[in-house]
Amino acid sequence: MTDALTRIHAAFADAGVTGRLHAVDIDSGAQLDAGADQPVCTASVHKLCLLVTLHEQAAAGFLDLTEQVECPPEGRTAGPTGLAAMLDGARLSLRDLAYLMMSVSDNAAADLLLARVGLDAVNRTTARLGLTGTHAVHTFGELLATIKEDAGPGGARSLADPHVVARLRALDPARTNHSTPRDMTRLLAAVWRDEACTPEHGAAIRRVLGLQVWPHRLASGFPFDDVHVAGKTGSLPTVRNEVGVVEYPDGGRYAVAVFTRTARTSALQPAADAVIGTAARLAVDALRAPQAGPRGAWPDR
Amino acid sequence: MAQPPLSQRIQRLERRLGVRLFERTSRQVALTEPGALLLAEAREVLARSEAFMATARRVRDGETGLLRAALPPDLSGETVAALLAGFSGAGASGLELELHELSTAQQLERFAAHELDVGLIHHPCDVSGLELGPVLRRELGVLLPRGAAAAGLDEVPLSSLTGHDLILFPRAGAPAVYDDLLTTCARNGYTPPAVRHALGSSFVRGLVLSTEAVAFGPRDTHGHAKEGTEAAAGVDTEKGVVWRPLTGAPLALRHSVAWPAGRGDAAVSAFAEAATHALRTTAGAAPDLPARPLHLRPASEYWL
Numbered sequence: 377m378t379d380a381l382t383r384i385h386a387a388f389a390d391a392g393v394t395g396r397l398h399a400v401d402i403d404s405g406a407q408l409d410a411g412a413d414q415p416v417c418t419a420s421v422h423k424l425c426l427l428v429t430l431h432e433q434a435a436a437g438f439l440d441l442t443e444q445v446e447c448p449p450e451g452r453t454a455g456p457t458g459l460a461a462m463l464d465g466a467r468l469s470l471r472d473l474a475y476l477m478m479s480v481s482d483n484a485a486a487d488l489l490l491a492r493v494g495l496d497a498v499n500r501t502t503a504r505l506g507l508t509g510t511h512a513v514h515t516f517g518e519l520l521a522t523i524k525e526d527a528g529p530g531g532a533r534s535l536a537d538p539h540v541v542a543r544l545r546a547l548d549p550a551r552t553n554h555s556t557p558r559d560m561t562r563l564l565a566a567v568w569r570d571e572a573c574t575p576e577h578g579a580a581i582r583r584v585l586g587l588q589v590w591p592h593r594l595a596s597g598f599p600f601d602d603v604h605v606a607g608k609t610g611s612l613p614t615v616r617n618e619v620g621v622v623e624y625p626d627g628g629r630y631a632v633a634v635f636t637r638t639a640r641t642s643a644l645q646p647a648a649d650a651v652i653g654t655a656a657r658l659a660v661d662a663l664r665a666p667q668a669g670p671r672g673a674w675p676d677r
Numbered sequence: 678m679a680q681p682p683l684s685q686r687i688q689r690l691e692r693r694l695g696v697r698l699f700e701r702t703s704r705q706v707a708l709t710e711p712g713a714l715l716l717a718e719a720r721e722v723l724a725r726s727e728a729f730m731a732t733a734r735r736v737r738d739g740e741t742g743l744l745r746a747a748l749p750p751d752l753s754g755e756t757v758a759a760l761l762a763g764f765s766g767a768g769a770s771g772l773e774l775e776l777h778e779l780s781t782a783q784q785l786e787r788f789a790a791h792e793l794d795v796g797l798i799h800h801p802c803d804v805s806g807l808e809l810g811p812v813l814r815r816e817l818g819v820l821l822p823r824g825a826a827a828a829g830l831d832e833v834p835l836s837s838l839t840g841h842d843l844i845l846f847p848r849a850g851a852p853a854v855y856d857d858l859l860t861t862c863a864r865n866g867y868t869p870p871a872v873r874h875a876l877g878s879s880f881v882r883g884l885v886l887s888t889e890a891v892a893f894g895p896r897d898t899h900g901h902a903k904e905g906t907e908a909a910a911g912v913d914t915e916k917g918v919v920w921r922p923l924t925g926a927p928l929a930l931r932h933s934v935a936w937p938a939g940r941g942d943a944a945v946s947a948f949a950e951a952a953t954h955a956l957r958t959t960a961g962a963a964p965d966l967p968a969r970p971l972h973l974r975p976a977s978e979y980w981l
Binding site (some may be wrong): 393419454455457461481499503504506509511531534535538539541542550592611612613638640 | 714717724801802803807810811812849853857933938967972974976977979
């Protein structure tokens with residue numbers, strides 16, 4: 377385990393990032409901790425908390441997931457994918473909005489869902505699940521608005537200036553939506569163990585997490601046709617994250633959360649994207665090694 | 678703390694907040710949901726208050742205290758001297774300056790450990806938790822053997838270095854800077870057949886002389902001759918190694934002063950101004966270039 381931790385830290389350094397990781401064997405509780413309790417900016421990873429909240433509310437009968445939502449083009453939260461990038465009005469069910477939110481990180485779909493359930497409900501859900509280091513303070517539109525405001529008149533281009541990056545509120549966990557790697561693996565483990573929701577809703581959550589299209593982060597570490605990877609990314613200037621679950625054909629299943637801050641300020645960060653997969657693979661390999669870690673280590677169950 | 682005073686204090690806090698923080702039964706005490714919600718915030722408040730007290734100590738001691746500052750090893754002696762002169766001239770009377778020579782990685786570690794108040798760092802690096810002064814750019818030129826064909830040029834295009842090995846600092850020192858330098862070289866037509874690693878300037882010169890390899894360096898640390906005594910463009914350094922500017926200045930070192938967020942006081946500002954001024958006047962540092970065009974791709978997830 378110590379060896380794996382050393383290699384994970386070396387991989388982060390080699391990719392030019394500061395990385396935090398928590399990986400846990402969902403069934404035995406064996407774990408790997410590389411800064412697992414550090415507060416981190418969640419960015420779009422918080423959409424996972426929103427998804428769980430949505431299903432919790434559906435399970436409680438507060439809403440129907442097939443309920444139709446009008447999505448007018450006006451006032452949509454900005455983004456490069458999904459409804460956020462579409463030009464015309466649409467009408468979608470709550471669960472299809474959730475699919476867009478998770479598969480392509482659609483910011484507009486996420487804020488339509490947030491408008492339906494409310495930020496407070498999301499925070500109640502994460503608190504109920506014992507995620508004490510997790511809290512949402514703004515919607516995705518509000519988050520992007522702080523970046524726009526802090527970036528100033530230079531707009532997106534000025535985000536390459538370290539002087540500007542250093543003053544973004546969106547990059548300070550104390551002033552934006554935040555969590556810890558351990559909280560996120562705990563949430564994923566709860567979803568996979570059907571402890572967060574009923575089995576029916578758990579299955580629906582796992583389905584959309586498995587429909588995420590991005591291949592460049594967590595999934596890149598597991599280039600095996602017989603291994604299933606489900607996850608949610610999060611990105612902001614200098615922030616590259618992904619949390620997810622990796623399932624092996626022998627039944628082994630591992631929740632992994634990787635949060636990185638990059639040295640570079642450029643918008644494209646292929647090395648940071650890739651090291652999320654590399655570090656996750658190192659962690660899962662260590663958890664799968666014979667005699668890995670203390671078995672049955674779930675401390676508070 | 679004895680139990681009764683603790684539970685009394687918790688009750689007082691609950692009354693004051695109007696929120697029930699703990700669920701109490703005869704056998705156990707558990708955090709309530711509202712309590713859990715407030716816990717994260719409370720931790721932040723405590724962390725902030727620690728930072729606040731540390732700043733207060735420095736402010737209190739500011740007039741007669743100690744400023745722990747750091748500079749990177751790649752500055753010229755002239756720049757360091759100008760910085761020190763500027764700082765002591767800034768009216769920071771009674772302030773003791775403890776100056777260290779530290780790499781960017783070492784400075785970031787010390788900032789995190791609260792062992793450093795201000796420093797001059799290289800970009801790119803992870804700037805989370807820091808405040809920065811303006812980013813300055815020191816253009817890199819090329820050191821090459823006098824006999825090399827490109828040494829005859831006033832300005833050397835990167836593509837004309839083709840065929841020469843490159844001497845560069847070991848990648849582990851700053852992977853992002855290392856990769857960016859090589860990527861920019863490749864984009865401008867120079868892909869070295871081999872990259873050799875060296876740090877010390879004498880060793881670098883030795884390799885340039887003996888192996889026909891080239892290295893990059895800023896003018897101020899590689900030309901002992903200054904403008905006026907030499908042709909404005911190139912500089913002949915000792916014994917057969919020449920320094921030439923690169924056409925279009927594609928490569929640069931980028932610096933800024935940095936300090937832990939929220940800890941900037943008068944002493945830190947004085948150091949930041951002195952360092953910025955010294956870099957501009959003695960090292961030819963200029964404001965960072967305006968950002969290049971940006972095409973955000975869909976996987977960026979953010980959009981302005």
